[in-house]
Amino acid sequence: MAKKPVTSRSGRFFKLAGMTASVAGQYAGQRARRLFGTENDEGAQSESYTRMAGQIADTLGELKGAVMKVGQIASQTQDFLPKEFSEALEKLQKEAPPMPFEVIVAQVESELGKPVPELFEYLQETPYAAASIGQVHRARLHDGTDVIVKVQYPGVDESCDSDLKQLRLALKLGGLLKMPKETVDQLFGEIRVRLKEELDYENEARNLKMFREFHAEDPWVIIPTVIDSHSSRRVLTLELVEGDHVSQVTPARYDQDTINLIGHRILTTMADQLFRFQCIHGDPHAGNFAYRPDGSVIMYDFGCVKKLKPEIVEAYRKVLIAALDEDYQALDRHLIDLGARVGSQPAVDEAYYAMWRDILIVPFDQDEPYDFAESELHKHVAAKTSTVFKYLDYFKPPVESIFIDRMIAGHYWMLKRLGVQAAFRSELEKYLKAVE
Template identity: 75%
Template sequence: MAKKPVTTRTGRFIRLAGMTASVASRYAGARARSWVGAEENEQRRSENYSRMAEDIASTLGDLKGAVMKVGQIASQTQDFLPKEFSAALQRLQKEAPPVPFDVITGQIESELGKPVAELFATLDETPYAAASIGQVHRATTHEGQDVIVKVQYPGVDESCDSDLKQLRMALRLGGLLKLPKESVDQLFAEIRLRLREELDYENEARNIALFRDFHRKDTWVHIPEVLPQLSTRRVLTMELVEGDHIEAVTPERYSQDAINTIGHRLFTTMADQLFRFHCVHGDPHAGNFAFRPDGSLILYDFGCVKKLKPEIVQAYRNAIVSALDEDYAALDRCLIDLGARVEDKPALDQAYYAMWRDILIVPFASADTPYDFSQADLHRQVAAKTPTVFKHMDSLRPAVESIFIDRMIAGHYWILKRLGVQAAFRSELERYLNGEG
């Protein structure tokens, strides 16, 4: 049975305050026991972090909304969180439990000002999809058009700011925000801005129109069109455009050639958005894509879109070129331009940069030999080296302006891996780096 959502600011505050108190208590207890031996202390610390992570992930998953979305972002960009949070936060990437149908119909009628029966000929009670901020239901208009209706959960919009403040306090009191206050301020300001945009479905409708225009010449990219007469700030109705979820891309229906074509097209859409349009789809998890055996891509959910400053795109391009050329002095300057390294601190050892370059370059090592993403273990190598980031915390900080670029790339990596794409992207990458994409 669907769980009744917490829709009031007071109710959400109480749940988050309880989580904060639990996390702070665990952290304080761990500090008090820190006199034990180093090996035992490390084990206790790991166990304590695991319990804190479970508390946080469980609460965020129940509350949905802004805090669940932050948890999803954190699960994809874990460099500045302890590794114990990885598995717990990854659960938030899965489809959220649905809210009751009467809550959904009440929100639709409140927003559109008419009974559901006057708005739609049919509206499926079973959700088509359920996510952190809203729920999607399939419907038919009175004109006979098949559509999907995206409905924002009640109370999520009004609680966004207080939710974020409470979550930030929980992370701080749990000893998890091991960053300078200035970096934390910038990071949460960026997340708040993106969430505010994502909570505005009228803004998403404009984003959809923008990306349909971006990809108008790409006959293999399909983006659903919005029905404005059935849409508001908290309800978004779009044409139904269906394809196969990633789980349905199986050898029985998709040849390896078709999968590889999809892989190249995913790379092209990602690179076009970054290097040509300077505007990226900021929530690229598998649930926001669908596929067809002819190699077509279907893109969903344009609530989280990051418009990039040209100088940030250029700095990102320069950083990739410097890494490919193994010019680590130039790479260091590029990271300063991106805001990823503190300018008035000494440059990091070039061996440190070389270590990361040698891990991340592997899919692009050859222009001719396909890389088998199904066998990729970059995520494990990155996870193994992530603790080294904490040794350089005085010199490194989250690159706020490019965090959604990193998120886009990480999301596409997982999709390519799950699809089992075999492709050599080096030549395509170099064309984009040279401005020829």
């Protein structure tokens, strides 16, 4: 029998409070066992982390909303949480179980002020997609226009602040936050701002229109049109724009030249948004993009958009130039400007920067096409993460640019899954040299 969804603020609080108490108890028990010498090996600690993380991930997945979204961000963010927690949260990247249809209908009618039959010729009961803060249903307007209707889960926006406080407490009491309080404050503050924007579908409608205008001269970038008459703060209706999910981009329909063209267009889109628009699509996972055999790239879900400060974009540009040029003294200075390096600490050993540069720069450091399908860049990064501990006090999560890192990591996985073969150095250098 399916569990009844938790939609009230008090219900969510008690569910999260129960999770917090359980996690805190497990952590206290683990510390006591280590103190008295009954548990001291890393394997036991890892097993304990895995158990706690699994419980947190299950609770977040059931509650959806802000806490689930934080879990998704945490699973993509290095140095935020232990790897056991990030691994447990990866399942939150997949589609969430859907909310009952009667809950969705009630939310649509409450928001739009009319019965569903008056609003739509039909509203399909089976979700088109289910995500962290809402789910999507196909529908048709009475004029025959095929649309998708994005409906926010009830209670999610009202509970955002209390959810975040409770999750932060759970992570703290579980011994899972490995950062100074100031950095945690900044990180959760940034996440809260992005979530508040994402929970406002009127804001997303404005973002969609803004990005459609920015990409107006890029006919190969397709962004759905907003149906204003059927949209509100918690319901967003868009024209139905269909394409192939990355899993459907197969040799039977896409030759290698088309896949490579799509790869170049993904890079161009990403670089244009970062360096020219200084405003980025901040949620680049496979479900938010689709493709067509003519090389078109379709972009969905503009709830998470990050407007970047010009000085952050400039610092990021200089970091990339210094890394390409192997100028590690300049790289150190620019990382401080970016907010990624603690300025009060002495300069970092150039050999440390060289090691990471040699791993991360590979796709952009050659004139021959780089085969993303065969890329093991992520494995090389994982193999070197233990070296981070040597300089733990020298670096901090770059709060202002965390969504740039998220965007680049998300696009790397898309290029890999698509099987793109491309040489990007000359394209990247055009953006790095252009000062607008």
